[in-house]
Amino acid sequence: MFEQKCGTGILTASMLSLVLSFAAHAEVSLAQANAIQRALLTLDTHLDTPANLVKPGFDIMQRHSYDEDFTQVDVPRMNEGLLDGGFWAIFSPQGPLTPDGYEKSRDTAILRALAIHTMVTAHPDTFGFATEAAQAAPIKAAGKHVVFMSIENAYPLGTDLSLLTTFYKLGVRLAGPVHFKNNQLGDSSTDPEGAKWGGLSPLGEQFVAEANRLGIVLDGSHAGDATVKDMIRLSKTPIMLSHSGSKAVYAHPRNVDDDLLKALAASGGVIQMNAYSAYLKQLPENPQRKEAFKELMAMMDKAENGDMSAKEFEQMQAKRRQIEHDFPAVKATFDDYMEHFLHTLKVVGPLHVGIGADWDGGGGVEGMMDVASLPKITQRLLEAGYTKEDLANIWGLNALRVLKQAEDYAKSLSNHTTAQ
Numbered sequence: 001m002f003e004q005k006c007g008t009g010i011l012t013a014s015m016l017s018l019v020l021s022f023a024a025h026a027e028v029s030l031a032q033a034n035a036i037q038r039a040l041l042t043l044d045t046h047l048d049t050p051a052n053l054v055k056p057g058f059d060i061m062q063r064h065s066y067d068e069d070f071t072q073v074d075v076p077r078m079n080e081g082l083l084d085g086g087f088w089a090i091f092s093p094q095g096p097l098t099p100d101g102y103e104k105s106r107d108t109a110i111l112r113a114l115a116i117h118t119m120v121t122a123h124p125d126t127f128g129f130a131t132e133a134a135q136a137a138p139i140k141a142a143g144k145h146v147v148f149m150s151i152e153n154a155y156p157l158g159t160d161l162s163l164l165t166t167f168y169k170l171g172v173r174l175a176g177p178v179h180f181k182n183n184q185l186g187d188s189s190t191d192p193e194g195a196k197w198g199g200l201s202p203l204g205e206q207f208v209a210e211a212n213r214l215g216i217v218l219d220g221s222h223a224g225d226a227t228v229k230d231m232i233r234l235s236k237t238p239i240m241l242s243h244s245g246s247k248a249v250y251a252h253p254r255n256v257d258d259d260l261l262k263a264l265a266a267s268g269g270v271i272q273m274n275a276y277s278a279y280l281k282q283l284p285e286n287p288q289r290k291e292a293f294k295e296l297m298a299m300m301d302k303a304e305n306g307d308m309s310a311k312e313f314e315q316m317q318a319k320r321r322q323i324e325h326d327f328p329a330v331k332a333t334f335d336d337y338m339e340h341f342l343h344t345l346k347v348v349g350p351l352h353v354g355i356g357a358d359w360d361g362g363g364g365v366e367g368m369m370d371v372a373s374l375p376k377i378t379q380r381l382l383e384a385g386y387t388k389e390d391l392a393n394i395w396g397l398n399a400l401r402v403l404k405q406a407e408d409y410a411k412s413l414s415n416h417t418t419a420q
């Protein structure tokens with residue numbers, strides 16, 4: 001029998017033919033994917049991790065596990081998954097559209113921005129805060145993780161758009177007007193009551209102009225289709241969908257159809273692929289889990305706002321672990337995620353697609369439950385025939401291009417307010 005020495009083992013003829021057939025199908029090993037990804041600037045444009053910074057017992061420098069505390073991003077896992085950084089979100093759950101509601105949310109949002117700054121200043125050798133596209137590569141070159149700041153849901157601005165300047169000065173460079181529900185700025189894609197404004201509200205239109213003036217990229221994720229169209233039409237610079245998916249693959253309101261994708265790309269914008277299971281495919285109903293979670297929701301909101309004692313927090317986590325044990329979630333798979341990814345790439349090409357998987361905000365699929373698994377995306381894209389240059393654009397350069405365009409536009413205006 002034919003045998004050939006190969007490394008430390010013996011390669012038989014059948015094994016050799018297996019290897020050759022893999023090569024014919026452009027199989028890429030994870031080690032090869034890692035080697036390529038390591039050289040790229042890798043950014044995720046929607047990290048909900050800042051919400052964890054204010055929760056008891058969470059240490060961004062320590063390795064956590066999803067099974068234990070449901071977190072998905074920390075420095076050890078970023079290092080393993082070769083994630084350089086991204087846009088760290090100030091997320092605000094929406095309350096009532098009243099002065100009291102706005103005020104409370106504004107204060108929480110400002111404190112969240114400070115928590116992000118504290119993370120960076122407490123670990124100056126690990127993180128670098130960035131407010132300009134050109135700062136990202138030097139931060140990576142210095143061996144640090146990149147921290148841009150974003151706003152998910154501009155509800156905390158209330159009706160006072162001058163607050164956008166305050167957030168700009170705090171470092172915000174990407175901002176989305178809405179979340180799950182319509183608000184003072186425009187229509188959400190998922191408000192059970194349907195559209196209220198038919199797109200952006202008059203205040204929302206001013207919000208777009210103000211973001212342009214400052215040099216903040218507009219984020220159309222969570223916005224209704226008409227709102228996204230308004231944003232594309234009114235914005236002087238390309239917009240971003242920081243964590244969204246393909247409606248052609250799964251017709252969920254949080255996803256965008258091919259025509260809107262093409263309009264986004266034609267205007268120079270980018271879509272960053274979301275890994276939120278319930279938006280990737282129809283999942284089976286799980287009424288017992290839903291019921292069990294209802295009880296937990298109030299506690300989770302309290303934790304989200306950062307006002308929970310360590311003891312209460314541990315009780316909540318124990319309860320959640322019990323629910324996960326009794327009524328485990330059915331998740332979409334990594335293949336489902338890549339179906340959205342590859343379809344979107346086919347429609348708009350690699351200059352308009354990136355990654356925003358909604359880590360620590362509900363993202364995660366079977367086979368990729370935290371950032372440690374990110375090189376699997378690189379592996380799959382290489383196998384699909386995308387080049388290293390495509391990968392560089394997808395992993396970070398597209399998002400930075402859009403940010404740079406926002407910066408350049410703001411600088412071109414004489415009334416630009418510069419950050420201190």
Ligand SMILES: [Zn+2]
Nearest residue numbers: 152222243361
């Ligand atoms: Zn979101």
